[in-house]
Amino acid sequence: MEEIEDLPLMDYCSFCGFMINNFEKAAAMSGNFVDFNRKTTGEMNVVFCCECWAIILEVEEGGMRAATAKRRACESNDKEDKRDREHGPDAEK
Numbered sequence: 359m360e361e362i363e364d365l366p367l368m369d370y371c372s373f374c375g376f377m378i379n380n381f382e383k384a385a386a387m388s389g390n391f392v393d394f395n396r397k398t399t400g401e402m403n404v405v406f407c408c409e410c411w412a413i414i415l416e417v418e419e420g421g422m423r424a425a426t427a428k429r430r431a432c433e434s435n436d437k438e439d440k441r442d443r444e445h446g447p448d449a450e451k
C-alpha cells in the first residue's frame with residue numbers, strides 16, 4: 359500500500375483541512391491578505407475542496423442581504439436565549 363506522503367500532487371483544502379488530490383481541487387486563490395486581529399499582512403496561496411468551494415459560492419451568492427439576515431437571526435436568538443436564562447423558557451416572547 360502506498361504511503362500518503364508518496365502520492366503525487368497532494369494538497370489540502372484551506373477551509374476544512376482535508377487532504378485532496380489535484381483532481382479533487384475545486385478552486386485555488388493566490389494573493390495578499392490583511393489579518394486585522396493580529397495586525398499583520400502577508401501573501402497566501404489557498405485551495406479548496408469541492409464541498410468547501412460550494413459553501414463559499416453559496417455564501418457569496420447570498421451577498422450582503424443574506425449576511426444581514428443571518429446576523430439578525432443570530433441576534434434574535436441571542437435575545438431569546440438571554441430572556442430564557444433570565445425568565446425561563448416559558449416566558450412570553
Ligand SMILES: [Zn+2]
Pocket residue numbers: 371372373374375376406407408409410411
Ligand atoms: Zn474543504
